[in-house]
Amino acid sequence: MLLRSGRQALEEHSVVVTRKAHSLTGRITWPLMLEAFKGVKRNRGAAGIDKVSPPYGGFAANLEQNLRALMRRLKEGTYQPFPLRRAYIPKSRTERRPLGIPAVRDRVAQEVVRRLLSPVFERLFHEDSFGFRNGRNAHQAVRRVLELCRLGYRIVLDADIRKFFDTLPHRVILRAVAAQVADGNILRLVERFLKSGVMEAGVFKPTIIGTPQGGNISPLLANIVLNHLDWQLHAAGFVFVRYADDFVVLCRTRAQAEEALDFAERILRDDLGLELSRDKTQVTTFGKGFSFLGFELSSRSVRMRAKSVEKLRNKVRELTPRHHNLDAQVIGKLNQVIRGVANYFVTSFSHCHRQFYKLDAWIRMRLRCMKYKRKSYGDNGRMRLRYFRRLSLLSLMDFCGA
Numbered sequence: 001m002l003l004r005s006g007r008q009a010l011e012e013h014s015v016v017v018t019r020k021a022h023s024l025t026g027r028i029t030w031p032l033m034l035e036a037f038k039g040v041k042r043n044r045g046a047a048g049i050d051k052v053s054p055p056y057g058g059f060a061a062n063l064e065q066n067l068r069a070l071m072r073r074l075k076e077g078t079y080q081p082f083p084l085r086r087a088y089i090p091k092s093r094t095e096r097r098p099l100g101i102p103a104v105r106d107r108v109a110q111e112v113v114r115r116l117l118s119p120v121f122e123r124l125f126h127e128d129s130f131g132f133r134n135g136r137n138a139h140q141a142v143r144r145v146l147e148l149c150r151l152g153y154r155i156v157l158d159a160d161i162r163k164f165f166d167t168l169p170h171r172v173i174l175r176a177v178a179a180q181v182a183d184g185n186i187l188r189l190v191e192r193f194l195k196s197g198v199m200e201a202g203v204f205k206p207t208i209i210g211t212p213q214g215g216n217i218s219p220l221l222a223n224i225v226l227n228h229l230d231w232q233l234h235a236a237g238f239v240f241v242r243y244a245d246d247f248v249v250l251c252r253t254r255a256q257a258e259e260a261l262d263f264a265e266r267i268l269r270d271d272l273g274l275e276l277s278r279d280k281t282q283v284t285t286f287g288k289g290f291s292f293l294g295f296e297l298s299s300r301s302v303r304m305r306a307k308s309v310e311k312l313r314n315k316v317r318e319l320t321p322r323h324h325n326l327d328a329q330v331i332g333k334l335n336q337v338i339r340g341v342a343n344y345f346v347t348s349f350s351h352c353h354r355q356f357y358k359l360d361a362w363i364r365m366r367l368r369c370m371k372y373k374r375k376s377y378g379d380n381g382r383m384r385l386r387y388f389r390r391l392s393l394l395s396l397m398d399f400c401g402a
Helices: 006-017 030-043 063-076 104-122 138-150 170-178 184-194 218-235 254-272 306-319 328-345 353-372 385-390 396-401
Strands: 084-090 096-101 155-160 198-200 203-205 239-243 246-251 282-285 290-292 295-297 302-304
Touching: 030 063, 030 104, 063 104, 104 184, 104 218, 138 239, 138 246, 138 290, 138 295, 155 254, 155 290, 170 184, 170 218, 218 239, 218 246, 218 254, 246 254, 246 290, 254 282, 302 306, 306 328, 306 353, 328 353, 328 396, 353 385, 353 396
Parallel strands: 084 198
Antiparallel strands: 084 096, 155 246, 155 282, 198 203, 239 246, 290 295, 295 302
16 A cells, blocks of 8 residues: 555554663764764765864874774763854855854764664654655655655645754754653763854854754754654644655645645644744645755656756856866866766656756857857857767766666
């Protein structure tokens, strides 16, 4: 069956909820420390206030000594994280998303705690939660939405939680973790991660609310908190798909969608101290289309949403300023961007051929402008497709053919 009965699912969920995890601190072992460091090394990332970018610097040079010292502090409960380094990335043309970047040592500590907590909560998560879970990804979430559409759920509550990571109350996070974890040391570690503060322009600022984006443990904490919303929606009979703080509720009638909106708003406000963004939350249909996880979904097609296209264009603009020279390094960086876009948007369910055809032509136009320091249609004949192939420039359309 596609959907299990609500009663059966809730009974299974209630059985595992009653079992608390004890003595997680005792599971902090040398092999776990090594695996956590390897995970941090694979993820790389920007430097924190220690100015050390994983996996480089003094921490890796004296790896065993540093890991054993960190393990001792974690087990004894004397560990204190450094403040996070504040950084910003573009969210839209007018908004920036704040990040909190931990030091390498703190990344490893967060990864250790994440690996301890993840098995405890994974068994509790709803089957229609897809974000930041092993064996699950955004494409599965989109496929699930399309599957529900084919089953007749064609009215959609497209919900957006207002500044989720920035406004999530610490008490809500700690209460949700403590509901399943009885190890006081681990609970204190989570609290210290949340309250470590940030350094911005050389000034320390305390963090009294929110879980900073950029830390290893933040996605897991988001899932732990929003799991309550998942099961409340399930118990009320609603069908939904959630990826981290991005979720849609699929209904058969507009009245059900309006009811789901009121219900989700009440649960978020009263139980979790959060609120929906009225500007970005809407009740719509598959006929009109809606955005989800970078795609524009509709009854006609599944394509890149306009923001995803503009994000790609902005990256290409940064790499192809007209006053720079066209060389192999530019082509290499462009190929990384093109490959990343294609790997995400070329799927069995997407229809991006027309968009890719136009984007490929636009990218070639940018490169011609770099080469000749002008924009002229006459240059199309001077730099034909075979010239770009000799440069080894990738094409989005090539990925569609593959």
